[in-house]
Amino acid sequence: MTPPVVSVEDPDTHLYGTRCFMTQANAATPTNVMLSAIQPTSQLTLGNYLGAIQNWVQLQDKYNCYFFAVDQHAITVRQNPEALRQATLTALATYVAAGVDPQRSTLFVQSHVPEHTQLCWILNCYSYMGELNRMTQYKDKSAKSGENIPAGLFTYPVLMAADILLYDAKLVPVGQDQKQHVELTRNLAQRLNNLYGDHLFVIPDCYIGSKAAKVMDLQQPTRKMSKSAENTMGTLFLMDDEKTILKKFKKAVTDSDTVIEWDKERKPGVANLIEIQSAITHTSPEEIVHNYTGKMYGHLKVETAEIVLQTLRPLQQKVHQLMEERTELEKILRHGAEKAREHAATTLKRVHDAVGFYT
Ligand code: TRP
Numbered sequence: 001m002t003p004p005v006v007s008v009e010d011p012d013t014h015l016y017g018t019r020c021f022m023t024q025a026n027a028a029t030p031t032n033v034m035l036s037a038i039q040p041t042s043q044l045t046l047g048n049y050l051g052a053i054q055n056w057v058q059l060q061d062k063y064n065c066y067f068f069a070v071d072q073h074a075i076t077v078r079q080n081p082e083a084l085r086q087a088t089l090t091a092l093a094t095y096v097a098a099g100v101d102p103q104r105s106t107l108f109v110q111s112h113v114p115e116h117t118q119l120c121w122i123l124n125c126y127s128y129m130g131e132l133n134r135m136t137q138y139k140d141k142s143a144k145s146g147e148n149i150p151a152g153l154f155t156y157p158v159l160m161a162a163d164i165l166l167y168d169a170k171l172v173p174v175g176q177d178q179k180q181h182v183e184l185t186r187n188l189a190q191r192l193n194n195l196y197g198d199h200l201f202v203i204p205d206c207y208i209g210s211k212a213a214k215v216m217d218l219q220q221p222t223r224k225m226s227k228s229a230e231n232t233m234g235t236l237f238l239m240d241d242e243k244t245i246l247k248k249f250k251k252a253v254t255d256s257d258t259v260i261e262w263d264k265e266r267k268p269g270v271a272n273l274i275e276i277q278s279a280i281t282h283t284s285p286e287e288i289v290h291n292y293t294g295k296m297y298g299h300l301k302v303e304t305a306e307i308v309l310q311t312l313r314p315l316q317q318k319v320h321q322l323m324e325e326r327t328e329l330e331k332i333l334r335h336g337a338e339k340a341r342e343h344a345a346t347t348l349k350r351v352h353d354a355v356g357f358y359t
Pocket of ligand 1 (some may be wrong): 039
């Protein structure tokens with residue numbers, strides 16, 4: 001009996017590239033890779049710490065983690081070069097100071113691993129203008145760019161897809177604002193898998209940690225705390241000094257009532273302070289409210305500042321130490337990039353073979 005003939009040249013058959021995959025030893029298999037990254041566009045905030053980094057520390061027991069600073073994403077809007085360099089190093093130092101273990105997790109700088117942009121180019125060729133145009137972050141950021149919108153802002157999510165797919169990541173802990181980008185990553189991965197075989201890419205999922213805190217702006221408590229807010233009084237930077245931290249909490253916007261209750265709708269400012277305490281002390285908001293019976297907003301503000309300071313003091317000390325004796329941090333970064341490249345190169349080779357590059 002003659003075997004059925006499959007046309008490998010026909011882009012519309014989903015068997016297009018199956019042939020080359022059958023012979024690929026390193027095809028992607030289900031993994032327990034977790035991967036996340038932060039843009040070093042300015043200093044990191046309490047929101048980054050309580051909403052992301054603090055949780056990464058727990059997750060490294062369960063997953064094979066990759067955490068990095070995305071300096072290439074950062075330049076989609078103009079950066080001061082020296083500030084970017086400094087913020088990149090400080091971000092990595094903060095991960096380590098917060099307890100991310102460089103022995104277990106892979107910590108690195110995105111631009112140290114050239115495979116990110118290499119895969120990004122390929123994915124660009126499979127991304128549609130229409131789908132990139134629908135990204136809400138692009139719409140927001142391009143609206144602020146005036147007439148000259150950098151093309152990098154448009155293809156930003158494709159680079160993020162490359163970040164994720166290179167490491168066969170299964171889980172990606174991100175905030176609400178990045179979900180759409182992970183969704184695009186899934187679509188791209190699926191699109192290439194349909195063309196070239198299911199073993200090309202692992203399809204990632206968003207990981208929404210139940211414990212991840214969403215820290216709100218101290219001045220506009222219905223908005224998420226952001227590195228780039230115009231009024232920095234609402235943003236608590238991890239490296240703020242004690243006086244500034246105390247001042248920002250004392251001036252935190254609450255409401256004209258006096259009773260301390262945990263009600264995000266009616267009392268977003270108060271609820272934010274309670275939740276910050278809760279995220280740090282791992283005490284439930286109900287219990288915190290109970291402890292404040294009969295007390296005033298002033299107590300809540302100052303005590304929240306003190307609790308934050310207790311966590312930030314040792315963190316800041318460790319960050320300063322790592323930044324001063326640069327050798328340890330350097331070693332961590334270089335070693336991290338090497339480990340990352342091993343994985344990234346394997347994936348990129350698989351993709352090169354699939355799309356028809358002569359390797
Ligand atoms: N775009 C993300 C943000 O601004 C940062 C990011 C880049 C990222 N690459 C990533 C997050 C990969 C998770 C996975 O928050």
